[in-house]
Amino acid sequence: MAEQAPTVAGAPAPDVAPPRRDGVRPAAVGLPALGLVIAVGVWWLVTSGLHLVHPASLPPPQAVWRAFTGSGHVLLPALGITTLMTVVGFALSAVAGVLIGMALAASRRAERMFAPLLVAVNAVPKIALGPLLVVSVGWGHKPILTMVFLLCFFPIVLSTATGLTTTPADLAELARSLNASWWQSFRKVRFPAALPQIFVGLKVAMPLAAIGAVIGEFYSDQPGLGFQILQYNGIGDTATAWAAIVLIALMSILLYAALTLVERLALPWVRATTSAR
Incomplete structure (x- = not known):
């Protein structure tokens, strides 16, 4: 039987962090579902319960659901197009952003030379570039992917450069002590x-x-969810336009959750070496 470490008389025993459990905990699914139920309840209360907002500007959730069931044959294929453009554009910006961040971290001169330009490009309102992108790169997928790239690459570049230039001192000293090459x-x-x-x-x-x-x-001329929002809003069908907006939100939640899962699988040591909340 293992001996317990002695403690000072009268002093409380030190707290020991409980071991982390692998797998999906019920709270990981139940709490987001509860938050979704509360959000829909507040939405219903504002629109149908208290009538604080006119249905023309924000339809109640039941109207949005009826619009989705009636136009699902249009919205679901549009969701597929928007999801594909989102994933492809994100992948391109991730590759380019990591490479640019590595280049900035490797050379202080390159960082001083190009960092102000990256900040300037990021500060430009992207919605103002929409009509110009159609003229510059044409119709089709190109303006969509370009817009995704412009919005995504800066935080990836910044996080990559920051991470590569803030290596813990003990790890860097260990690499030098072992005569490791660059x-x-x-x-x-x-x-x-x-x-x-x-x-x-x-x-x-x-x-x-x-x-x-x-x-x-x-x-663009691609019939994604953004295109459908403009079309349905133009004919006054705000319920279907809001159904498209809800699909965009759900798509974003699922993609973010998938990325978080990839992080947990790719970096198992992070959870083991950081404090639990």
């Missing part, structure tokens, strides 16, 4: 240590990818 130090120490920070940027960029896809569809 590539060995980068591959074994710096990049793995930067991955949690990189995933922060990716998770910030994921909802922006959905926003970029919808904005791009406003100025």
Whole structure:
């Protein structure tokens, strides 16, 4: 039988953090579902219960549901198009953002040279670029993917550069003590240590990818959800337009959850070395 460490008389025993349990906990599913129920309840109360908002501007949830069931044959294929544009644009921005962030982290001169330009590009209102993108890159998928890229790449670049330039001192000293080459130090120490920070940027960029896809569809001929929102709003069918908006929100939640799952699977040591909430 293992001996317990002695404690000072009269002093409380130190708290021991409970071990983490793997798997899906009921609260991980129940609490988001409860939050969704509360949000829908508040929506119903504002629109149908207290009549604080006119149905023309914000239809009640039951009207949106009827609109979805009546126009599902149009909205579901549009959801597929928007999801594809979101995922492809996000993947392109993730690859380019990580590479640009690595280049900025590797050279202080490059960071000083190009960081102000990246900030300037990020500060430009992207919705103002929509009509210009159609003229510049033409119709089709290109303006949508370009809009997604413009909205997503900056937080990924920033998080990658930050993660690669804030390697813990003890890990960097360990790599130097082992006479590791630059590539060995980068591959074994710096990049793995930067991955949690990189995933922060990716998770910030994921909802922006959905926003970029919808904005791009406003100025494109692709019949995605953004295109459908404009069409139904133009004929005064706000309930169906809001059904498309709800689908965009649900799509964003699912993609964010999938990215979070990838992070948990790719970085199992993060949860083991950080404090639990």
